[in-house]
Amino acid sequence: MKEGPDISRVATLIGDPARANILTALMTGVALTATELAVEAGVTPQTASGHLAELVDGGLLQVRKQGRHKYFALAHGDVAVALESLMGLASDVRRTRTGPKDIALRRARVCYNHLAGHLGVQMFASLTQRVFLRNDVDAPVLTDTGRAFVTEFGVDLAALDAMRAPLCRSCLDWSERRTHLAGSLGRAMLARMEELHWVQRDNQSRALIFNAQGTTAFEKAFPVG
Amino acid sequence: MKEGPDISRVATLIGDPARANILTALMTGVALTATELAVEAGVTPQTASGHLAELVDGGLLQVRKQGRHKYFALAHGDVAVALESLMGLASDVRRTRTGPKDIALRRARVCYNHLAGHLGVQMFASLTQRVFLRNDVDAPVLTDTGRAFVTEFGVDLAALDAMRAPLCRSCLDWSERRTHLAGSLGRAMLARMEELHWVQRDNQSRALIFNAQGTTAFEKAFPVG
DNA sequence: GAGATGCTTCGGTTACGGTCGAAGTATGAA
DNA sequence: TTCATACTTCGACCGTAACCGAAGCATCTC
Numbered sequence: 001m002k003e004g005p006d007i008s009r010v011a012t013l014i015g016d017p018a019r020a021n022i023l024t025a026l027m028t029g030v031a032l033t034a035t036e037l038a039v040e041a042g043v044t045p046q047t048a049s050g051h052l053a054e055l056v057d058g059g060l061l062q063v064r065k066q067g068r069h070k071y072f073a074l075a076h077g078d079v080a081v082a083l084e085s086l087m088g089l090a091s092d093v094r095r096t097r098t099g100p101k102d103i104a105l106r107r108a109r110v111c112y113n114h115l116a117g118h119l120g121v122q123m124f125a126s127l128t129q130r131v132f133l134r135n136d137v138d139a140p141v142l143t144d145t146g147r148a149f150v151t152e153f154g155v156d157l158a159a160l161d162a163m164r165a166p167l168c169r170s171c172l173d174w175s176e177r178r179t180h181l182a183g184s185l186g187r188a189m190l191a192r193m194e195e196l197h198w199v200q201r202d203n204q205s206r207a208l209i210f211n212a213q214g215t216t217a218f219e220k221a222f223p224v225g
Numbered sequence: 226m227k228e229g230p231d232i233s234r235v236a237t238l239i240g241d242p243a244r245a246n247i248l249t250a251l252m253t254g255v256a257l258t259a260t261e262l263a264v265e266a267g268v269t270p271q272t273a274s275g276h277l278a279e280l281v282d283g284g285l286l287q288v289r290k291q292g293r294h295k296y297f298a299l300a301h302g303d304v305a306v307a308l309e310s311l312m313g314l315a316s317d318v319r320r321t322r323t324g325p326k327d328i329a330l331r332r333a334r335v336c337y338n339h340l341a342g343h344l345g346v347q348m349f350a351s352l353t354q355r356v357f358l359r360n361d362v363d364a365p366v367l368t369d370t371g372r373a374f375v376t377e378f379g380v381d382l383a384a385l386d387a388m389r390a391p392l393c394r395s396c397l398d399w400s401e402r403r404t405h406l407a408g409s410l411g412r413a414m415l416a417r418m419e420e421l422h423w424v425q426r427d428n429q430s431r432a433l434i435f436n437a438q439g440t441t442a443f444e445k446a447f448p449v450g
Numbered sequence: 451g452a453g454a455t456g457c458t459t460c461g462g463t464t465a466c467g468g469t470c471g472a473a474g475t476a477t478g479a480a
Numbered sequence: 481t482t483c484a485t486a487c488t489t490c491g492a493c494c495g496t497a498a499c500c501g502a503a504g505c506a507t508c509t510c
Contacts, residue, residue: 085310090230259456
């Protein structure tokens with residue numbers, strides 16, 4: 001009966017609506033303060049404080065104290081991956097409803113600081129198709145031509161290599177049910193697109209809004225066919 | 226605030242210990258009756274009945290009525306994948322404890338009817354290394370030499386192709402944190418190993434017990450290095 | 451038919467946990 | 481120092497949901 005890890009503990013943690021809202025808010029990858037998260041969750045600061053303590057204790061969040069603020073973020077990428085997979089199950093259930101906001105989210109959104117949604121899987125597919133990315137056993141690997149490509153694109157690979165975090169990771173997209181690029185390279189690619197003013201974050205949601213020239217440039221940079 | 230799919234609903238579903246036990250029991254891939262699951266969950270049949278209805282309603286389980294029995298199984302592979310990813314998070318927290326039963330589970334266990342654990346990822350790595358398996362964008366793909374290999378191994382590929390279910394899928398292993406082979410081929414490979422009497426299922430847990438000659442044969446069939 | 455077995459519905463109890471108000475502790479600003 | 485802001489602790493309230501006993505269907509066996 002007692003089998004492997006206790007799955008119900010962590011699921012209960014995610015199961016409360018307030019805590020789920022907190023986690024969802026942090027899926028963007030940014031760190032937020034306790035009060036910001038309280039607003040996001042729709043509860044008072046006292047209540048949020050309790051929830052946050054539980055989430056940290058449960059290993060889902062990490063916390064950094066800065067002056068009188070406390071910044072919370074997802075503990076690591078695995079948490080984001082697990083949350084996305086739960087979203088996949090959840091969206092399955094109510095596959096009927098597709099609000100207008102949903103459409104924007106499905107097209108492009110931020111997932112732990114990298115690009116997800118339709119455009120996210122398109123970029124991944126395009127990179128793979130041109131053998132800039134090779135899908136190895138565990139994780140995608142950037143090929144030599146791939147390294148040249150992303151450098152040309154404006155990403156400082158040396159800086160990324162210096163970081164201890166894995167360069168490439170794959171993440172299953174809940175809306176597309178296909179893989180997109182995560183890891184530090186995924187983050188860097190999105191950051192570069194923001195730098196190029198292709199895209200802007202919606203501060204109300206996880207949606208990413210590509211402007212006209214951004215869309216054109218994206219299609220040119222990451223063609224698929 | 227209202228973002229994408231409602232993650233808390235499905236997480237709450239998994240969060241109850243009784244329901245978590247039910248889901249974990251079904252991770253083997255076999256279908257079980259309501260009373261069997263009641264025993265597994267450690268609750269009375271009435272209580273289990275309610276839980277099962279909720280799980281079906283929530284889209285996590287599928288049910289088939291057969292005479293006066295009701296057989297329950299996971300709704301689809303995505304559920305198993307999501308559960309495994311949650312186990313990954315849960316095992317993170319209590320990384321200290323490693324019971325003797327845990328060791329067997331980590332070595333080899335059944336995950337939705339396919340081989341998981343250390344030996345599962347070894348098989349996957351071995352197949353990939355010899356280019357029997359190619360890791361494509363979304364899912365692994367069996368190469369031509371790979372088709373020859375598994376046929377030689379004793380798997381009826383024609384029968385699998387005829388099924389509508391995907392042949393190859395990858396599944397993230399919670400104990401190894403690496404990929405192993407899922408999909409109908411994954412199931413067929415394990416079935417064939419049972420047929421060859423390499424391995425036996427433990428009916429108390431998800432553990433798979435390889436006997437002496439099974440271990441030797443496995444190492445020979447799926448070398449890695 | 452009668453009896454057994456598998457599953458479900460109902461009602462009532464119980465307990466856990468989410469919530470907020472009020473008060474308390476840190477940190478920074480004036 | 482004094483005040484404001486950010487967060488936490490405490491206590492009390494309340495609602496939900498998990499649970500089981502008892503009774504009710506449905507299906508199979510004899």
